[in-house]
Amino acid sequence: MRQYWLVVGTEKNWKVAFETNNIWGLKDFRELSALWNMLREGDGLLFYVSKPVHGIIGFGSVETKFKQSKPLWPEELKRNEVIWPLRFEFDIEYCLPPDLWEMKKYTTHDLQLITRMVFQCYPIEEVNASRTALGLMPFKEPLPSRIDLPSSPETIQISHNNVMADLSEIGQIQGFITDKEYPIDSTRLDVVWRRVERSVPTYVFEVQVEGDIYHAMSKLKHAFDYWNSHIFLVASNKERGKYQELLSGTFHEVSDKMQFIEIGLVKELLGKKRDYKNMEKALGILRR
Secondary structure (H helix, E strand, C coil): CCCEEEEEECHHHHHHHHHCCCEEEECCCHHHHHHHHHCCCCCEEEEEECCCCCEEEEEEEEEEEEECCCCCCHHHHHHCCCCCCEEEEEEEEEECCHHHHHHHCECCHHHHHHCCCCEEECCHHHHHHHHHHCCCCCCCCCCCCCCCCCCCCCCCCCCHHHHHHHHHHHHHHCCCEEEEEEEECCEEEEEEEECCCCCCEEEEEEEECCCCHHHHHHHHHHHHHHHCCEEEEEECHHHHHHHHHHHHCCCHHHCCCEEEEECHHHHHHHHHHHHHHHHHHHHCCCCC
16 A cells, blocks of 8 residues: 655755755664655655745655665765665655745644654645645545566577676666676676666666576675665576575565566667657657
8 A cells, every 4th residue: 555754854955855866865763764664666755844944845756765875965975974874766746946835835733743753654634635735636546556577588699798788778768877797795786777876776687697596696685685776687587487486485585576587678678768768869858
């Protein structure tokens, strides 16, 4: 079931968040950590600006969440330490322009009383009251769940390096910073996608053309444990049985986190991404 979260921050921090690829962070306190663990992709967000605005100024949804191990925010960079390690990236559905925050924000006396808690689950009735006040339709239906990609026919003589290059290009088309052979402790990850230069990997891919997939899955699990990354094993369909066996045994702790991508789909996806990019470029709506 979709949840809704009231996110409370200062005027300065919200402006920084909107200017930094829509990223928010929480301190690693026990209570906040427990709430962050409950946060799910697709959950709704209400942007609340504290003093001097004291009101809700917009709405969004959780795109992804991750643990940050590198300073990102101005105060973190100044102190050279991570203050808000429990991060999540969000999409913006609607947000008032900053010069209208004080004039047009939604607030009530009860709402102001509860905002001492900087991050909390918010009841749907109150969510819809705030949406209506800001001119948006109330929620009725939950977001559709993600569906699995279909399998494609095997591609003969696939190169490990070519698949890595294709994954990197797909990430770049989607607006990520991509890296190949990204270091993690004493090993390296095949391909990672990061949101901004100082962020940790949001998506991690291990490409397995031949050999034992155990090592690849071990590295993916480590990336999830370390950064809470989205983790993907890219391999041929003949490896799917072994993958499922390991996922139900040794790697059962990430059985609902790790995903399998049939290796032939990577080239197919890249072709479609290129086609869409060229179409958007021709129409003049390509995001830069």
